[in-house]
Amino acid sequence: MRDGHIPETTVARLPTYLQVLVEATDRGVATLSSEELAAAAGMNSAKVRKDLSYLGTYGTRGVGYEVAALAREIAQALGIAEDQPVVLIGVGNLGRALATYDGFERRGFRLVALFDADPTVVGQQVGSHAVQPTADLEVVLHRHGVAMAMLAIPAPHAQAMTDRLVDAGVRSILSFAPVHVTVPEHVTVRRVDLATELQILSFYERVAAQFTA
Amino acid sequence: MRDGHIPETTVARLPTYLQVLVEATDRGVATLSSEELAAAAGMNSAKVRKDLSYLGTYGTRGVGYEVAALAREIAQALGIAEDQPVVLIGVGNLGRALATYDGFERRGFRLVALFDADPTVVGQQVGSHAVQPTADLEVVLHRHGVAMAMLAIPAPHAQAMTDRLVDAGVRSILSFAPVHVTVPEHVTVRRVDLATELQILSFYERVAAQFTA
DNA sequence: CTTTGTGAAATCCTTCACAGCG
DNA sequence: CGCTGTGAAGGATTTCACAAAG
Numbered sequence: 001m002r003d004g005h006i007p008e009t010t011v012a013r014l015p016t017y018l019q020v021l022v023e024a025t026d027r028g029v030a031t032l033s034s035e036e037l038a039a040a041a042g043m044n045s046a047k048v049r050k051d052l053s054y055l056g057t058y059g060t061r062g063v064g065y066e067v068a069a070l071a072r073e074i075a076q077a078l079g080i081a082e083d084q085p086v087v088l089i090g091v092g093n094l095g096r097a098l099a100t101y102d103g104f105e106r107r108g109f110r111l112v113a114l115f116d117a118d119p120t121v122v123g124q125q126v127g128s129h130a131v132q133p134t135a136d137l138e139v140v141l142h143r144h145g146v147a148m149a150m151l152a153i154p155a156p157h158a159q160a161m162t163d164r165l166v167d168a169g170v171r172s173i174l175s176f177a178p179v180h181v182t183v184p185e186h187v188t189v190r191r192v193d194l195a196t197e198l199q200i201l202s203f204y205e206r207v208a209a210q211f212t213a
Numbered sequence: 214m215r216d217g218h219i220p221e222t223t224v225a226r227l228p229t230y231l232q233v234l235v236e237a238t239d240r241g242v243a244t245l246s247s248e249e250l251a252a253a254a255g256m257n258s259a260k261v262r263k264d265l266s267y268l269g270t271y272g273t274r275g276v277g278y279e280v281a282a283l284a285r286e287i288a289q290a291l292g293i294a295e296d297q298p299v300v301l302i303g304v305g306n307l308g309r310a311l312a313t314y315d316g317f318e319r320r321g322f323r324l325v326a327l328f329d330a331d332p333t334v335v336g337q338q339v340g341s342h343a344v345q346p347t348a349d350l351e352v353v354l355h356r357h358g359v360a361m362a363m364l365a366i367p368a369p370h371a372q373a374m375t376d377r378l379v380d381a382g383v384r385s386i387l388s389f390a391p392v393h394v395t396v397p398e399h400v401t402v403r404r405v406d407l408a409t410e411l412q413i414l415s416f417y418e419r420v421a422a423q424f425t426a
Numbered sequence: 427c428t429t430t431g432t433g434a435a436a437t438c439c440t441t442c443a444c445a446g447c448g
Numbered sequence: 449c450g451c452t453g454t455g456a457a458g459g460a461t462t463t464c465a466c467a468a469a470g
Binding site for chain 1: 219224225227228229231232253254255290291292293297299306307309310311313314316317319320321322360361363384385386387391392393395399400401403405406407408409410411412413414415416417418419421422
Binding site: 246247248258262263265266270272273274275276277278 | 449454
């Protein structure tokens with residue numbers, strides 16, 4: 001393929017492939033077929049091959065994909081060939097869990113600072129960082145060249161803080177606030193809303209229950 | 214419409230509409246047009262109207278949608294007209310945040326029990342529940358008629374615990390373990406993987422950076 | 427002989443655009 | 449006259465199925 005454009009759905013699956021490849025590396029597996037990759041990722045092989053073809057041609061016919069090379073290639077496409085600096089805004093219950101989660105560090109990111117607006121939280125040690133006041137936000141973002149932020153603050157403050165992050169040069173935001181925020185064209189926001197996920201599940205639960213009843 | 218089938222993408226958006234409607238209720242707004250609903254939810258009005266049409270016809274031409282009636286209808290479709298009992302397995306960092314998150318309670322769910330395999334955690338009070346040993350899982354699930362579970366345990370234990378949940382009658386699982394688990398046809402698993410979300414963002418960050426550079 | 431890479435077909439989702447209702 | 453509800457058009461994604469490569 002190799003024409004620069006990768007479908008959104010494919011991008012969303014690349015992290016899953018990467019994870020399977022990293023596990024395969026740990027197990028000492030050198031090569032995986034699209035069929036094996038698909039089984040481990042929970043999808044079908046045609047989709048795997050089509051997805052990987054957008055990155056270029058890294059497979060060998062009759063053999064499969066070289067695990068190490070493909071992992072490197074996906075990490076490259078995802079922009080995590082070297083670690084990306086990230087900050088976390090909001091050190092409440094969820095923020096604390098995020099700050100101490102080692103998955104970010106193991107999967108391409110480096111948490112460089114924690115911020116909170118609450119003066120009673122500022123100064124506390126959470127994981128390997130002391131919480132800083134939001135007043136210092138711009139200085140720290142600039143010093144570390146941070147382009148990504150995680151937002152774990154109450155919904156009413158989300159838009160104002162987002163505006164501030166965008167002004168400070170942040171281009172990607174992972175928001176846990178259950179509210180839509182508006183951003184300029186060049187900024188991407190992904191929202192993770194835990195209650196929303198449960199509600200979606202609940203819908204299908206209901207459908208399944210009908211067959212059971 | 215009214216033919217029982219609702220597209221997945223529509224189901225995934227219903228919780229957002231519901232949230233906008235609940236906020237509108239709080240502000241004392243009685244009626245919303247598809248245009249207003251779309252603006253608050255961050256999408257376009259045609260999509261809103263098409264989505265809502267799958268539920269039936271609840272709008273009034275020339276006026277818009279009656280907020281209270283539509284909210285009730287969406288809650289009904291999502292199966293949260295009355296609260297759904299849910300359990301949480303795994304009371305580590307993330308589990309603690311989930312156990313103390315009040316969004317679940319406010320948005321249609323009732324957390325009925327916490328479980329952990331670690332004997333040093335069992336018995337601890339987390340939020341309004343004492344952590345129970347996983348040995349008691351089946352009894353508790355059965356007693357409360359639980360069909361939904363949240364899974365916040367290490368990846369290597371995810372499949373075994375999932376099998377146990379399914380055997381105990383759970384039909385919907387929200388998993389935070391970064392691994393694919395296999396389940397029977399009638400069971401739904403949604404996976405929320407925080408590092409995956411950041412990696413997807415990172416991809417678009419890279420694209421945006423190219424324009425900036 | 428096995429498995430990739432990919433056009434083409436099939437399916438699914440979004441957007442358009444407007445008839446028709448209130 | 450304003451706004452919903454929806455066929456039809458347009459896009460996007462998935463799946464099929466097979467030619468070509470190792």
